[in-house]
Amino acid sequence: MALIPSQVLRVAILLSYLSILCNFKALDIPAHQTYGGSWKFLTFIDLVIQTVFFGICVLTDLSSLLTQGTDDREQQRQLRKLIFLRDWLMAVLAFPVGVMVVTMFWTLYLYDRELVYPKILDSFIPPWINHGMHTTVLPFILIEMRTTHYHYPNRNSGQAAVSIFSTGYILWICWIHHVTGMWVYPFLDHLSNILKVIVFVASFVAVNVLYVVGEMLNSFIWDKSRFRLLGHRCQQRVWTQQREMVPDRGVFNVGVSAQMAARRRARGGGTSVLVFQHRQRWWVNLARFMVAAVNKLDTLMKTVLNNIGMVLSRRNLMGVLLTLCNGEK
Template sequence: MALVPCQVLRVAILLSYCSILCNYKAIEMPSHQTYGGSWKFLTFIDLVIQAVFFGICVLTDLSSLLTRGSGNQEQERQLKKLTSLRDWMLAVLAFPVGVHTTVLPFILIEMRTSHHQYPSRSSGLAAICTFSVGYILWYGRRERET
């Protein structure tokens, strides 16, 4: 099976995010020396989430290419788990957290070019609320200490 444009796009997006992360960490900024460093910025956290998400997408694509037609039940089961993780991460973290930044076009392209099984509304809301409350509590703690 040949690579399709969406798979090539995922690799390009992943490489660009990794490049941005490497260059961002190499820059000496005063905010990197304070509590939480880069992790206090939601934009940085989102960049990491997007890099991990597109890394999982690329891994899913590679696994799908390698296991296609093999008939190995264990490999198919592992691919199904990886696909479920990819879909969950898109619905719970990558899309909700990425809506406020310039990564939105990439997420929308991903949503249009691939079929996804979304988690139930209650579990998805519980997960994004947990992430949001955790970030707010952590950020509030940082604000009280400075």
């Protein structure tokens, strides 16, 4: 059992995003004064998305707490609407856009930071705000996915919403270039028109792929029993099919008797069984690898949550002791 409730984690994450958002808007950055302001950057849009998402998560927790034990159908209906909106935001915007921002930013930053985050910005943006917008988004969203089972919408409707968002943002930065003559991201100035189209298409595809990755990860975390059975079923299928194999054709024949199978193996057909075992074994290994990866991710997330809970518990204890000491004085 985690030492800290998921509701407290969501409140802490929401407060951190609000702090980053307020401090970022208070910075005197020249880009804030140009056309589009902060809204031309996907990082800022993602920061707003994460803040709104965790705000809805906290509101859902409060509504669930207030409606607990009541039979008011109207309140239950409103709660279901909040849960649906929370799940939809997680699936369509919070996870794919958040992961896209983190991966793209640090990939370009490690290659050449001048392409995405010039050194001159270090004099305007403190490091903690930079990491709050480009680093902590990923662990926060993974922790949230680990603590709450999200119900993804229909694959077609979900990817349609992701496609509308990505297409809208691409058209938005193209419009900004049309108005100002400058690209939002400096690396686009070094690309030809064909390469720009390739980058836009690749980004469009990447966001849709991340939507599917989020859906699969959510299933891996919360539907692990289904994947535990996968390795057992694959192994059982191999054992069942090996009993009655026709080695010459590499197929199975349920009606072949044990004597015919023995005669075929005596003629040198036994090697095909080994070939089949080699071909089928990678399915079993893949299933076992998937189960092991899910278990390791589960253990890692539990360790992180427990460590956070221990730190906050110690701080709360110190705060109580200081309050008692001040009260005695």
